[in-house]
Amino acid sequence: MNLPVLILAAALFCYAAAFVFHLWFFTRLQTHGHQPAFALLQAGFLLHTFYFAAEAVETGFFLPVSNLPETLAFFAWSIAFVYLTLLAKAQSESFGLILTPFLLILTGSSIATYHFANDPFVIPGNPLFVVHIVSAFFAYASFTISFAAGILYLIQSHELKMKKTGTFYHKLPSLEALEKLVFLPMIWGVILLILALLIGFVWSKYASGKYWLFDPKTVITSVTAAVYAGILSMRYIFSLRAKLGAFLALAAFCVLLAGFLGVRLTGSSHNELEKVKYLETLKAHPAP
Amino acid sequence: MNLFTYGINHKSCPVEVREKLYFSPAMAEAAMKEMSGHGLIEEFFILSTCNRIEFYGTAQELEKVHEFVTGFLEDKCLVRREEFLPFVFYRENDEMVRHLFRVASGLDSLVVGENEILGQLREAFRLANTAGSIHAFLCRLLEKALKIGKDIRTKTKINEGALSIPSVAVELAQKIFGRLTGEKVLVLGTGEMGLMTLRNLKHSGAEIMCVASRNPETGRKVATEFGAEWMSAETWPEKMEAIDILIASTSAEQAIVRSEQIKLLMKKRRHRPLFLIDIGVPRNVEPAVNTLDDVYLYNIDDLKSVAQSNLKLRQREIQDSEQMVEEAVLNFKSWKEQLQARPVLQKFEKYLDDILEKELTEFMKETGLPESKKEKLRIRLRSKLLHHPHEKIKEASKTGGISKYLEALHSLFHLEKEESAEESRKL
Numbered sequence: 001m002n003l004p005v006l007i008l009a010a011a012l013f014c015y016a017a018a019f020v021f022h023l024w025f026f027t028r029l030q031t032h033g034h035q036p037a038f039a040l041l042q043a044g045f046l047l048h049t050f051y052f053a054a055e056a057v058e059t060g061f062f063l064p065v066s067n068l069p070e071t072l073a074f075f076a077w078s079i080a081f082v083y084l085t086l087l088a089k090a091q092s093e094s095f096g097l098i099l100t101p102f103l104l105i106l107t108g109s110s111i112a113t114y115h116f117a118n119d120p121f122v123i124p125g126n127p128l129f130v131v132h133i134v135s136a137f138f139a140y141a142s143f144t145i146s147f148a149a150g151i152l153y154l155i156q157s158h159e160l161k162m163k164k165t166g167t168f169y170h171k172l173p174s175l176e177a178l179e180k181l182v183f184l185p186m187i188w189g190v191i192l193l194i195l196a197l198l199i200g201f202v203w204s205k206y207a208s209g210k211y212w213l214f215d216p217k218t219v220i221t222s223v224t225a226a227v228y229a230g231i232l233s234m235r236y237i238f239s240l241r242a243k244l245g246a247f248l249a250l251a252a253f254c255v256l257l258a259g260f261l262g263v264r265l266t267g268s269s270h271n272e273l274e275k276v277k278y279l280e281t282l283k284a285h286p287a288p
Numbered sequence: 289m290n291l292f293t294y295g296i297n298h299k300s301c302p303v304e305v306r307e308k309l310y311f312s313p314a315m316a317e318a319a320m321k322e323m324s325g326h327g328l329i330e331e332f333f334i335l336s337t338c339n340r341i342e343f344y345g346t347a348q349e350l351e352k353v354h355e356f357v358t359g360f361l362e363d364k365c366l367v368r369r370e371e372f373l374p375f376v377f378y379r380e381n382d383e384m385v386r387h388l389f390r391v392a393s394g395l396d397s398l399v400v401g402e403n404e405i406l407g408q409l410r411e412a413f414r415l416a417n418t419a420g421s422i423h424a425f426l427c428r429l430l431e432k433a434l435k436i437g438k439d440i441r442t443k444t445k446i447n448e449g450a451l452s453i454p455s456v457a458v459e460l461a462q463k464i465f466g467r468l469t470g471e472k473v474l475v476l477g478t479g480e481m482g483l484m485t486l487r488n489l490k491h492s493g494a495e496i497m498c499v500a501s502r503n504p505e506t507g508r509k510v511a512t513e514f515g516a517e518w519m520s521a522e523t524w525p526e527k528m529e530a531i532d533i534l535i536a537s538t539s540a541e542q543a544i545v546r547s548e549q550i551k552l553l554m555k556k557r558r559h560r561p562l563f564l565i566d567i568g569v570p571r572n573v574e575p576a577v578n579t580l581d582d583v584y585l586y587n588i589d590d591l592k593s594v595a596q597s598n599l600k601l602r603q604r605e606i607q608d609s610e611q612m613v614e615e616a617v618l619n620f621k622s623w624k625e626q627l628q629a630r631p632v633l634q635k636f637e638k639y640l641d642d643i644l645e646k647e648l649t650e651f652m653k654e655t656g657l658p659e660s661k662k663e664k665l666r667i668r669l670r671s672k673l674l675h676h677p678h679e680k681i682k683e684a685s686k687t688g689g690i691s692k693y694l695e696a697l698h699s700l701f702h703l704e705k706e707e708s709a710e711e712s713r714k715l
Contacts (some may be wrong), residue, residue: 156463160463161584170445177464242561
């Protein structure tokens with residue numbers, strides 16, 4: 001096992017421990033119990049960051065999505081980044097509890113597939129390409145947070161309606177706070193995803209002479225961006241109910257997930273299996 | 289150093305007796321000043337609240353304390369002892385420390401885990417300091433009591449979850465709207481419970497917008513108290529669009545807030561959440577209102593049920609809190625024992641220093657080593673010789689077996705016993 005994988009395994013261990021702590025404190029009803037869990041999550045995130053640095057040193061370039069394991073690891077890292085930095089004030093046992101399984105599954109899958117992955121491909125040295133990828137992944141991470149907040153909103157709303165005052169009632173944030181966590185990351189996500197799409201279109205124009213190629217990934221990403229933008233416009237223009245908004249956030253995330261996973265079964269140029277061939281053709285048409 | 293506590297509290301003493309023995313802050317300060325000049329009591333403070341009047345102190349002769357404090361109470365409060373003696377409790381030493389720590393933690397309170405007692409204890413501490421009736425020992429004890437009180441509230445959920453109807457209403461409002469920052473409230477009726485809820489909501493940050501009542505005089509009076517607008521019983525629906533919380537507390541015999549009415553209203557409100565608190569009996573709000581999205585309706589029974597559930601939650605935390613109190617009592621006992629052992633240890637250290645000085649001086653003369661070496665050697669020998677006895681005494685202070693070690697030091701090294709006991713008393 002090489003050094004980057006060892007570091008990623010250590011990060012996975014921290015995420016697993018953070019999950020156990022979150023679960024423990026969630027059920028124990030201890031007010032400030034999430035602090036050790038949160039510290040473990042931070043440690044995992046730090047190790048996760050070192051993993052990319054170690055990978056960059058080993059391969060000689062930085063592009064954390066050059067094969068499947070890296071893509072999964074980068075998705076997990078983006079979620080951790082958005083949660084730990086941009087949403088620092090929203091941290092709670094319940095939110096940590098619902099997000100850590102995502103980190104565990106994604107990071108664990110990354111390690112599991114590491115030895116079966118293709119060699120990372122070297123992409124043309126264009127910073128726009130990196131911005132395209134990073135903004136797309138941060139958009140996915142924001143939508144994941146919005147999805148998690150949507151679940152928590154529906155649970156808390158149900159608890160209050162049914163007049164249950166169990167663990168969820170005590171541990172979950174207020175409906176107002178959860179509503180913000182559904183829609184604020186959704187706004188970031190839409191902006192970032194549109195940015196990623198625009199860069200992709202410009203790239204495509206220079207690479208193949210056309211802005212729009214009927215690539216499955218491009219189509220599904222455009223649909224995802226349109227769905228989320230639609231939810232936001234319904235919310236802010238037509239006063240969509242928060243509860244319905246939370247339901248739609250869940251549905252939209254399913255579209256996103258279908259796109260993220262489904263595209264792997266297609267011949268998309270965004271699929272790693274096709275990327276090498278695709279990038280070879282790109283070399284003949286270097287981007288600006 | 290003997291500790292005692294003498295007092296009455298809500299557990300056994302009826303309010304008619306408690307109110308006769310109540311010490312106002314000024315009375316308590318004067319009493320503490322008077323007590324501090326008395327030979328029998330060394331240090332002293334009074335904790336006087338609506339639920340308890342308790343005297344805490346240190347004295348050499350504990351057997352005289354009970355009678356002395358009883359007489360003091362008779363004199364100060366002008367109450368015959370027959371009236372209050374049956375309700376008096378009295379604790380000494382570790383029991384007194386345990387009681388004080390439980391009081392500070394809210395474990396001895398009428399509403400378990402309540403926070404007010406910590407502020408009241410802090411105030412008693414301040415008054416005793418002003419009166420000069422407490423010194424190093426009780427200062428330390430009070431600091432420890434305040435610390436354990438704070439720790440328990442931080443590390444457990446003993447003070448979480450509202451237990452009264454008004455505070456449950458606030459808790460629920462915070463679960464819906466987050467921290468209350470100007471959420472608008474309308475109250476229907478001027479019933480006592482409704483007004484208490486209103487006070488709690490205002491205190492927590494909500495804005496009281498309207499008071500609607502049939503009686504203009506009472507309604508206007510209440511509205512003025514909360515800085516709100518008075519409305520007649522017919523015109524209040526006009527304001528519904530703007531409000532976030534509605535308290536219905538009228539004696540109307542039929543529901544005055546209808547499901548259809550709220551359904552139409554929610555569209556106009558663009559589905560902003562609405563919290564309805566129905567504390568009227570018979571109910572003032574149609575129960576079907578709760579089936580509407582973004583509307584949360586709680587009637588009096590629902591609020592009571594939340595309070596019951598919170599009470600159960602607090603009771604689960606009591607066990608953890610009691611354990612924390614026991615640890616704190618043990619630590620304080622250990623500190624107290626070590627403090628009392630200090631004179632003997634100082635004698636032993638002096639005894640050791642004398643021997644080391646004498647023997648090392650002779651050794652230096654014989655070997656011709658420089659003086660700087662002597663000091664280094666002395667420090668090393670001293671710390672090695674004392675390390676184990678110090679550790680053993682510290683350990684024994686936690687289990688209560690310190691006296692056998694002190695006895696052993698006396699008899700093995702011929703330390704002067706009487707003088708050490710005298711010094712211990714001074715401490």
